Every structure is written in C-alpha cells, then in structure tokens.
Amino acid sequence: MFLRRLYQFTLVYGLALLLLLAIKFFFGLSDYVIPGPQEIWHTARQVSGRYALDVLNTLQVAILGHALSIAMAFAVGIVGRLTSWMGSMIKTAAFNIQAYPIVAVAPIIFILMGDGFSSRLLIAAMICYFPLLLSILGILSEPVEDIEHFFRMTGRITWRLEVRIRAFENLHKLTTVIVGSATLAVVGTIVAEFIAASAGIGVSIRRALYQSDLSKILVALFLIGICTSLYLACLEWGGRRLMRRWQAPVA
Amino acid sequence: MRLVCDGLTYRYPGADHDLFSRLQADIEGPGFHALFGPSGVGKTTLARLMAGTLTGNAGGISAIGLERILYTYNMERLPGWCSVGKHLDDVTPSARVGDMSPLLDTFGIRECLKAHFSQLSLGQRNRANLVRYLLQEFDMLIMDESLANVDERTRQEIILKLKQMFPSKSFLYISHNVVEVARFCRQILVLRGPGKSPRLVKTRGLDCRNSARPETGRLNRTMLEIMNVS
Numbered sequence: 001m002f003l004r005r006l007y008q009f010t011l012v013y014g015l016a017l018l019l020l021l022a023i024k025f026f027f028g029l030s031d032y033v034i035p036g037p038q039e040i041w042h043t044a045r046q047v048s049g050r051y052a053l054d055v056l057n058t059l060q061v062a063i064l065g066h067a068l069s070i071a072m073a074f075a076v077g078i079v080g081r082l083t084s085w086m087g088s089m090i091k092t093a094a095f096n097i098q099a100y101p102i103v104a105v106a107p108i109i110f111i112l113m114g115d116g117f118s119s120r121l122l123i124a125a126m127i128c129y130f131p132l133l134l135s136i137l138g139i140l141s142e143p144v145e146d147i148e149h150f151f152r153m154t155g156r157i158t159w160r161l162e163v164r165i166r167a168f169e170n171l172h173k174l175t176t177v178i179v180g181s182a183t184l185a186v187v188g189t190i191v192a193e194f195i196a197a198s199a200g201i202g203v204s205i206r207r208a209l210y211q212s213d214l215s216k217i218l219v220a221l222f223l224i225g226i227c228t229s230l231y232l233a234c235l236e237w238g239g240r241r242l243m244r245r246w247q248a249p250v251a
Numbered sequence: 252m253r254l255v256c257d258g259l260t261y262r263y264p265g266a267d268h269d270l271f272s273r274l275q276a277d278i279e280g281p282g283f284h285a286l287f288g289p290s291g292v293g294k295t296t297l298a299r300l301m302a303g304t305l306t307g308n309a310g311g312i313s314a315i316g317l318e319r320i321l322y323t324y325n326m327e328r329l330p331g332w333c334s335v336g337k338h339l340d341d342v343t344p345s346a347r348v349g350d351m352s353p354l355l356d357t358f359g360i361r362e363c364l365k366a367h368f369s370q371l372s373l374g375q376r377n378r379a380n381l382v383r384y385l386l387q388e389f390d391m392l393i394m395d396e397s398l399a400n401v402d403e404r405t406r407q408e409i410i411l412k413l414k415q416m417f418p419s420k421s422f423l424y425i426s427h428n429v430v431e432v433a434r435f436c437r438q439i440l441v442l443r444g445p446g447k448s449p450r451l452v453k454t455r456g457l458d459c460r461n462s463a464r465p466e467t468g469r470l471n472r473t474m475l476e477i478m479n480v481s
Contacts, residue, residue, distance in 0.1 A: 146326050146327050146328045147328050147329070149304075149323075149324075149327055150329075150342075150383065150384070153302075153304070153321050154321070154342070154387050156342070164330075164332075168331060169331075
C-alpha cells in the first residue's frame, strides 16, 4: 500500500511537472518564470535535505492537530448525538461554524498567540475539526435499529454500547472521514505557516515565493506530497487493520 | 395473564387515515397464540404498540399479569464484533444459563457458536436471534416472522419445544403460514384489511402439543375459518 501510494503520487507529480515544462517550451517562457529541468534538479539537490526537515516539522504539527481534532470531534459527537437541546445546539453550531472559512481567522490567532507551535497546532486542528465533527455527529446520531432493538427491549442499552454499535457499523465511513480530514490538517498547517509562522515548510514556501524561485516551491511540493501520501497510507492501513480485527469475513 | 386492547386508535404521523380505529383485541392466558392477516394490514404496528416500542396511540392497552413483553422481528442482527456464542454468553442472565443448551440443540445452532453473525445463513440468523430472546426474562414474547427462512420441519420442532419449555409464558406468533397457525396456536387474532368491520376477529386454533398430525378434517375446518374471517 505504501509503495503504491508513493508510486501513484510520483506519477501524478511527474505528469504535472511535464505539463509545466510543456507550457514553458510551448510559450517560450524564460527560466525566471518557469525553471528548466536542470535548474529544478540542481535546486532539489541543494535544498531537499533542509526542506525534508521542514516538511517533517509541518507533518508533526499536522498529525498532532489531526489527532486533537479527532478526539474533540468524537467527544463532542458523542454528546451531540443526543436528541436533546444540547445535541441540536451542537449540531447547529458546528454546521454554522463549519461554513465559515477558518483560514480567515488565522491572523487573529497569530496576533493573540504569536507565531509559534501552538498557533499552527490550533489552526491545523480547527481546519479539520468541523468537517470531522459534522460527519461523526451524522454517523453517531443514526440509530442502527436492527442491532440496538434487542438491547433496548432488554434494558441493556447504555450510551457506550450505543456509540460502539454505531461506530462499528460505520467503521468504513469513519475511516474514510478520518483519512479525508488528514489532508485538511496538512493543508491547514501549511496555510498557517504560510501566513505567519516561524517554522515548517509553509515558511520555506513563503520565502521561495518572495524570491520568485519556482524550483524551490516545486521541490517543497514534491516533499509535501510524498509525506502526506505516506501519512494517508498509514491511516488507511490502520483503518483496514482495525476493520479486519473487528469484522468477520462475510459468508 | 391477559393483554387487552380496548378501543385502540392509531394513526401514523402525517397519514390521512387511522390505521386502527377503536380496535378491540384480547389475548388471555399463557400459550402459543398468533396474529394473522394479509401483508400490510398492520400486524407489526399492532405488535409494536402492544410491546410499547411504538407510542402515540389513543385508547388503552392493558397488560394484566404481563410485566415484561418483548418484541422481536426477523430482520434483527447480532453485533458483529464477537461470535454468536460470545454474544449469547454476554446477554444470558445467570438464572437462565441452564436453558441455553436445550435451546441451542432444538434450534440447531450449536455449530454456529464460533461463527460471527454475518457468516450465518438467513435461517440460522433468525434462529440465533430468537434464542437470545428466549434466554431473557419475559412474560410474553411477540415473534414477528421470527421463524422466516427456517425450514418447515425445524419450525415445527421449535414451536413444540417452546410450548414444552415455556408452559407458563405467552407467545404471540406473527406468521403468514395458515397451516402452522391453525395447527399449533391456541388463540388466533385475525387482523383484517381496512374497511372491514370488525378489524380484528379472534378464532381458535388446534393448539397441537406434539408432532402427530391432527385429523385432516379438523385442520381444514380451522384453516377455512381463519381464511374466511381474514
């Protein structure tokens, strides 16, 4: 799975790079606008070590932010699945806040909290939290009547059992949602770094942009893609393992 | 032990007409009883109202001497995270553990205990589901097509075993099999289509307690009576 992910990403990246070079040669653009293959290769050899560390720094924040948002989404989702006023209030609030672009709030966070680790973590968590919360709320609010009926009839149903049944029955959906939100966490972290942070690959991209150095940006994008693909593959692998462990093969 | 519906009226939210209007029904005493009627006539709704899983009705449902009414239906599933045997162990009250073994043999699911629910055939699924209900404390068990997808011979064995093992309990068996209902049930509530009055007619079955075939004439008369009123 890991190799396939790397192979797929490299293929897509290679095609995009070829398209960019085709545009350069077709329109006769200068190396200043779109650098040639030799310059890109040269830059890659120069900066890839430093950029790899930056990407790992970014990924570390993204993974932490993602984990934080998953934990928060489950905690709030469990309360929000209730049909009480609290549940409907959480659903309405999550829906409305989700509709607001969190990136627009990022400058306020940097002003209040500075450009350090905590600001990046908060923005990464916030960007993937609300879509996650809405999906988890939807999954945990939907009764699995044909399983829950027995436990209700016999007075055995508890909130833990209810959550377990609903999570188990929707394990595939939950895995997909968590994998999907991982991309948002990475994007959120990079955007946060791009706006104002002092570390991470987003900062390197911002500097390369000021220098109008497209080859550095291309190298950074390549490393971001590789690392994100590996992270997504790890999550998919974990989800599949969990499903294999919990679920029996269908006869 | 008596379950009485006295002037029961029910309308589904958003529906134009009442499904039941001033319905009268009465099941008395323990034994194997039936709720019979054509598809879509409201058998499941009536059963759910009786069990209290559906509310919003007008008129009364009185359960006299029936403290615990359970309702089970044929589409239920066992949780998929453990084997059938583990689930049965988990949900069987300690006082009823002794009943498990004879039920597993009669229902023919002993060989399925290590399997997960998704690995069972449809008939095995229904039987496993019914076994777990029979292992609970109950006064009346409403079985909504609970033996669907089970072959006739096994169905007969199961019904006879239930009568033998639970003589003091009441069962309300919802089925479309008129032969089975006529042969094994004591009181048969025949629910009729809308527009017919009364909506529910009570008739008597042969209440056979062993596998010996009843006299053909008696069985035919009982079946004819059920079909005539339905």
